[in-house]
Amino acid sequence: MINNAEQKKLFRVALETKVQRMFGRTIRGASEDQIFQAITQVVSDLVKEQRAYSRELMRGHHEKELYYLSMEFLMGRALGNNLINLGIEDLVVEVCQDLGLELSELQEVEPDPGLGNGGLGRLAACFMDSLASLGHKATGCGIRYEYGLFQQKIIDGYQVEVPDPWLENGTSWEIALPEETEIVKFGGFVEVKEGNGRLIYEHKGYQSVRAVPYEMPILGYQSDVVNSLRLWAARATKHLDMSLFGQGKYLDALEEKELAEVISKVLYPDDNHPEGKALRLKQQYFFVSASMQSIVRKFRQQYGSSFAQFPEHVVVHINDTHPALAIPELMRILLDDEGLDWDQAWKITKSTFAYTNHTIMEEALERWPEGLFRDLLPRLWDIVYEINERFCADLWERYPGDWDRIARMSIISNHEVKMAHLCIVGSFSVNGVAKLHSQILREQVFAEFSEFFPEKFTNVTNGVTFRRFLLKANPSLADLVTERIGSGWIKKPEELAKLLPYQTDQGTQQALAHIRHANKLSLANYISGHNHVRVDPNSIFDVQIKRLHEYKRQLLNILHVLYLYNRLLDDPKFELYPRTFIFGAKAAPGYGTAKLIIKLIHDVAERINNDRSIDDRLKVVFIENYRVSLAEAIIPAADVSEQISTAGKEASGTGNMKFMLNGALTIGTLDGANVEIDQAVGRDNIFLFGLSAAETNQYYRDGTYRPYEVYMADPYLKQALDQLVNGFVNAQHPSLYQELYQGLLYGHGGMADPYFVLKDFASYRQAHEAINVQYQQPELWWKKAIINIGNAGHFSSDRTVEEYNQRIWKLR
Ligand code: 26Q
Secondary structure, X not given: OOOHHHHHHHHHHHHHHHHHHHHOOOHHHOOHHHHHHHHHHHHHHXXXXXXXXXXXXXXXXXXXXEEEEOOOEOOOOOHHHHHHHHOOHHHHHHHHHHOOOOHHHHHOOOOOOOEOOOHHHHHHHHHHHXXXXXXXXXXXXXXXXXXXXXXXXEEOOEEEEEOOOOOOOOOOOOEEOHHHOEEEEEOOEEEEEEEOOEEEEEEEOOEEEEEEEEEEEEXXXXXXXXXXXXXXXXXXOHHHHHHHHHOOOHXXXXXXXXXXXXXXXXXXXXXXXXXXOHHHHHHHHHHHHHHHHHHHHHHHHHHOOOHHHHHHHEEEEEEOOOOOOHHXXXXXXXXXXXXXXXXXXXXXXXXXXXEEOOOOOHHHOOEEEHHHHHHHOHHHHHHHHHHHHHHHHHHHHHOOOOHHHHHHHOOEEOOEEEHHHHHHHHOOEEEEOOHHHHHHHHHHHOHHHHHHOHHHEEEOOOOEOHHHHHHHOOHHHHHHHHHHHOOHHXXXXXXXXXXXXXXXXXXXXXXXXHHHHHHHHHHHHHHHHHHOOOOOOOOEEEEEEOOOOHHHOHHHHHHHHHHHHHHHHHOOOOOOOOEEEEXXXXXXXXXXXXHHHHHHHHHHHHHHXXXXXXXXXXXXXXXXXXXXXXXXXXXXXXXXXXXXXXOOOOOOOOHHHHHHHOOOEEEEOOOOOHHXXXXXXXXXXXEEOOOOHHHHHHHHHHOOOOHHHHHHHOHHHHHHHHOOOOOOOOOOOOOOOHHHHXXXXXXXXXXXXXXXXXXXXXXXXXXXXXXXXXXXXXXXXXXXXXXXXXXXXXXXXXXXXXXXXXXXXXXX
């Protein structure tokens, strides 16, 4: 062991040398950018050394391995996280200080890799962290998008999308593995021949694309295991290039290259709002085929062709239906490449896969047109067809004559392939992501499947990594917690409960209040720099940050803000403790209503923030380009966490957990994981409002909801709603929000106000009144905050991953 001073010296020398070798400059002569590059390189060298060491340890161990297949991994910045996981953060901060540098500023140079849309992608990233920290062998498999989720610019209150070329300056965190390239085949046709007394399926006339893997090492916290995130990049096959080249078709060869490489070019920016584009299907098959081929190849190297043992050594998790083609792809490999017969291959396949559903929204369930599927993936089409024939035959045996039911449950119907049905039939486990969500899956969305395969259905409630969202994001709160209860909570989240005895402790309450205030001050500085709005750190910071979607009801929030403003204007006696409402949200580029709500938030903000008559008691801020690194800055500064989705719509939510962990109080509906947060903290420590899932469901069934009547009966609500269209929020363009107004009162063809914004308005208002009163009783407020932190243990992704492991994966 070498001591701290020596370690510091080693790191300093390594950094100085690196700057010289990379840029031909000394530290004094280098730019901030160059120093960032050099630090990253030094740290990534250490990470890769750890990886080499870990692989050496693992060599010869034949442990079961998890492959987590996901179209999205929303990892966030790596430098800070890796410093923490290497246990050298303090040391590097000091080295930087000695050199006159501020590490926190250097970290801001790192592009935030946005290889995901929202919750589903961030969950995958949290799982990668927890798996490595808990010492489980796991590989994340996905796509190395050249462009991540678009960057959001706000111009005149409107969202404008700008590309996110996160790889432009390269990244030090990945290792290219061209020698592990796989070939993926698209299009063509299948020829059936007889050989050795069996049918042989030959795929011909296809186009092939090379899949080149890049691996990012995933360190755990105080763990010897280093896992990998394996992301596939699409490249043209050399073979094709050369043949065209030889014929003098230079431009054609380049075009081929472009056509191949477009597959991994960009992440689809739709969240719970799928678009059925051919390129998306190509992306899915591309990474799934490459992943399954490499998994089988590795199995063969280790265990030969004893494929019956495959499920003992390999489990493949499917993150929503996006990687569902892995199921028929494994069938194809086992049948065509390995020569197994159907029954053997099917037995192996359905013991290998587990599927998580993340959404109940009907329109978000993936289906692909038969024609597109068949043309792009002719061999997989045959296989899915056969899987379905056999499944329907099983259904027939159980429900003879019940054609309607069989049609509803069929994988292929109305000339579409229903990916969720394929997943349920082809997996041994199907789970939802919160108790309520799993119950809705079993009782409503997949009720008939759950009757047929009751043993497959289960729940595993989501969680978040405490390393990134407390230790890294809120170091002063993490220190306070550690001072009180020791550092065990970092790896044993349930130990946070040891904080509960401090709930009424004045010293702890005050320390927490100080930390919050300092975090609010930093956020206020950010806001003043970016939004040119001055917000008061003594006001209540009330935050809603998440994708913009009608079911998440940012519209309810902003209508309530408008209501508060009206009260301040109309009633000099109206009491309001100063409030700052903070929003952050990207809208899918094709989702017009969501984009209009962003504009509305800006117009309301403009009006309120510039009104001197209300004495700064109300401010509204929209933070541009919300992303993981901003979440880390915003959440520690929040007093109030807005989790206000229409009950029954949000599968889980995970932002709710990050806020709770940082001691913010939730205002929310009984939806998703809010239900379990309520159970964990108790009714006194959360602000609940609104319809229950049972009630919204009843309205959907009986059609008796009349938003117009609600509007007419509530003058405050009517006033706010009318202001959307009477020029109050936008005098230049009074009809701008007509669409929102009409949708709430009359609907657009379908049901009016399908997300119950009007119905829940009054009770939302009351919940906010309770916040207004209770925030002014500091002993009460901070007690509740500590109770929230102390009960957050259940919402650690370490707990989630352990549950997956015990019930589903069975690693070690
Ligand atoms: C599908 C097809 C074509 C294009 C896009 C898509 C697509 C992409 C992303 C469909 C859905 C998504 C993302 C879904 C998502 O993030 N769901 C969230 O998952 C979280 C983790 O479980 C939950 O906490 C959230 O409640 C859920 O909304």
